Amino acid sequence: MAPVRSPPAAVPAERPAASPVAQAAAGVLLALSRAARSFVLYDAGNAVVRQLLADYRDRARDALSAFGALAIEVRPFELAVAGEVVYREPDREKSLAFRLFRDGVRRLTLQPSVSWDELLQLLQILAVRYTAVRQQEEDIVTLLRKAEFGGITIEAVEGFTPSEENPEPELDEQAQRAARAQPPAGWDTPLPRLPQPAPIAFREVPEAELAALRAQASDEQEAVAELALSLARDLLAEASRAGWPLPNPDLSAFFAELRDALLADGELESLRRLIDLIGDTGGGELREATLRGLGDARTLDLVLASVPEDAAQLPPALVPFLPLLGIEAALDRLLPDAGTSEPRQRLLLRIVLARLPREADAVLARLSAFDPRLARELARGIVARAPERASEVARQLLGQQDAALRLEGLAALERASGAFPLRPVxxxxxxxxxxxxxxxxxxxxxxxxxxxxxxxxxxxxxxxxxxxxxxxxxxxxxxxxxxxxxxxxxxxxxxxxxxxxxxxxxxxxxxxxxxxxxxxxxxxxxxxxxxxxxxxxxxxxxxxxxxxxxxxxxxxxxxxxxx
Incomplete structure (x- = not known):
């Protein structure tokens, strides 16, 4: 899957970046922060690091070309451009703004003339300061001044006051009321004695209450399926953007588990959307690995369980899965000793016929094991979908004890191509x-x-x-x-x-x-x-x-x- 550039994350502030220059600056700072942290996590020659560096370079070049100099105001946990917050991270260990502010930087300006070497050196300085909050190395202001940048200027102070470093927001009124609340009297006393339980008796639940419960369960199930699909979409987007290696056993295991969960809940439509989602993202190998899991007997049972026992027709959501379900598992359930009901046999027969002519060998190998009615249907399916196999069908059926099967063998023989075998007839x-x-x-x-x-x-x-x-x-x-x-x-x-x-x-x-x-x-x-x-x-x-x-x-x- 080819890596793609992801859009900058939304800024969780009261007034998110809206102007074009603020959005461009947000992209540059996000790329700078990610690239700086990657030096801590990966080797410098790693493919992920190279991709992050390329993303940082391209975003900086585009922003400076389009809007000129970027003057970045540094706050304790925020970075702002033209008065708009373009970066915010309250976690001190991860915050780029906190490290700049802590070391005294109050404004950082990137000039249009800045070179890639200077941008790369700025990244290296910030990466050094990402390794710990306090070490023996020099602070950012000192390192920036020593670098003698031509295209990057800074405004700094000689220190900071504790109130500036960590300005905490005041509690809102609701939180303050909760802090002043007192527990009710007797909250730590023993619980009151409960009455003796009444005898268990059957009670008919009104249909209205049952309908409400069913609707609630259905809504919750659909909500879970939508959440799972959203997670799968985000995971695929990140894998595509970051260029994760393929085949990826972790991704395969995740989507196999998600596939089985959707099948167990009967969410066939959601499963179809999942398969389409993987295919649209370009994950061909991942899609094939997910589809291969549909061929085992357990999956077939889950699919059949989603269809009413007396259903005469397959639901539309199941039809796209017919060519994907396991042929051997379906044939096993068509055997005389499987005890499959007649309506289920009709569904299984449709599943087997949908796999023809691709799975003609599997059907021919077990044709004589089925009862005459099913054997005739399967033989007709092979002859209709794979006429070139009619001679093989005829040879198997002409030797059967059931006269109806021998008649079906003669019908298949008449449709066979090549020389007509006179001796057996x-x-x-x-x-x-x-x-x-x-x-x-x-x-x-x-x-x-x-x-x-x-x-x-x-x-x-x-x-x-x-x-x-x-x-x-x-x-x-x-x-x-x-x-x-x-x-x-x-x-x-x-x-x-x-x-x-x-x-x-x-x-x-x-x-x-x-x-x-x-x-x-x-x-x-x-x-x-x-x-x-x-x-x-x-x-x-x-x-x-x-x-x-x-x-x-x-x-x-x-x-x-x-x-």
Missing amino acids: CDLLTDPALPVRVRAAELLGRHGDAAVLEPLRAQLEGKRELPPEEAEALGRALAQVSPIFAGRLFAGWLDPKARFLRGLSAQQRTLQWAAVAGEGELPGPEAEALLAGLAERGEPELRRHCLAVLARRRKGAGHAGAP
């Missing part, structure tokens, strides 16, 4: 769940090649009867992958060696059902004429199937399910 043609088998056949019809023809035919020609929707999906898939190959198969299935449309086995009926569905996918008028002929001659169930396929074909919706 062909294996799903024998899946125990009918919806999975149907979905696998549909995907093979859209993405398959000659390699999938034999698995599709084998599934249809097996020695068993298939449900109508599965037979339809397999027949359409054959027609979509290879119309010529499928046309030959369909001709044999529609005209079996057994008696036509009478005395057919269950397996032959399955093949006919698949062939009718597949004919609806074949190009050319021959397929449509064949379907129309079957509709006229077939049994009622086959007739309805043929008419449905014809209607779908004419509407151009060949992949829709039969009504």
Whole structure:
């Protein structure tokens, strides 16, 4: 963080410096006092000392250039320019005015012609006198006269009287009355005996009194948060001005404690302002260190505690923190054995989804551990926000025992980029769940090649009867992958060696059902004429199937399910 020059402190006097010349003089004297004290605290080559010297030099040069000679009147605890108090410090150990006045200086004038060497020598003289109140060194007047300044003049006396050194203000009337007050009679006697305590009994507190207490607690909490932010602002300004080294463990510890306190009080808006304040000041490393603390489980619990248990939506103050909260802690609370309520699961799910695609690896590593409903939501989130990870999502879900997850895996596989993996989908043609088998056949019809023809035919020609929707999906898939190959198969299935449309086995009926569905996918008028002929001659169930396929074909919706 780049050092910046801070404005001169306000002068705590009845008539603070208001004129431009008084304000400029106040800045010079404040810089002179700080630089003189720094010689006591730091080594002369310290970076802080160099910065204070530069500040003193610049302020003196600017003031003398703008207003000419600065005649500084020296009082016991004040310095004044043109009758306006520009410096006041009642502490003798810290007061520049007291040291000048004690040694006899009554007026100090800086001429426009003063050089930097003379200003630096004046600073060295004052720094020597800052080391103690009384030592064997010569006083300031003697040291200034020996220096034989050309651009600095002084007016001095040979001594001082005790009344001049420490003029104490008189007590005001209220303080004088307090000094004359007498304690009440019997104040030191034993306390009166209290009555016996009454039995404890429940009493309903009126709602008006409760509301007043809640409002008072809320106001006090907000006031504390504002005070904490003000302190943080001042500390950052001083760190920027003085050029404190970074990383700074003391600053990091302070802001970590302040962050945790705001979280514990539910002051999320104040916490957001704190993060913005650090960023606006230029403390990038400090801001990152403060944000890293938001990733642990304790912080997540504090944030969730600020939201009502049955809340359906996140409060606006919490939304900016979603990308900052810990992903591992949120995933832990989504596990089946965590005992998290359904409303809390919805909030946690939003927190996890907000971290995608950045935290896709963490979610994929634990995807199989969640219950099917949450796993589907997380899988859809990864596929939507990181399509390039769809293949990984599909591989995990296709091996799950839950049929809904396998279906979700097929949906992710369809959205995956790159070559379509035919072998795993062909294996799903024998899946125990009918919806999975149907979905696998549909995907093979859209993405398959000659390699999938034999698995599709084998599934249809097996020695068993298939449900109508599965037979339809397999027949359409054959027609979509290879119309010529499928046309030959369909001709044999529609005209079996057994008696036509009478005395057919269950397996032959399955093949006919698949062939009718597949004919609806074949190009050319021959397929449509064949379907129309079957509709006229077939049994009622086959007739309805043929008419449905014809209607779908004419509407151009060949992949829709039969009504």
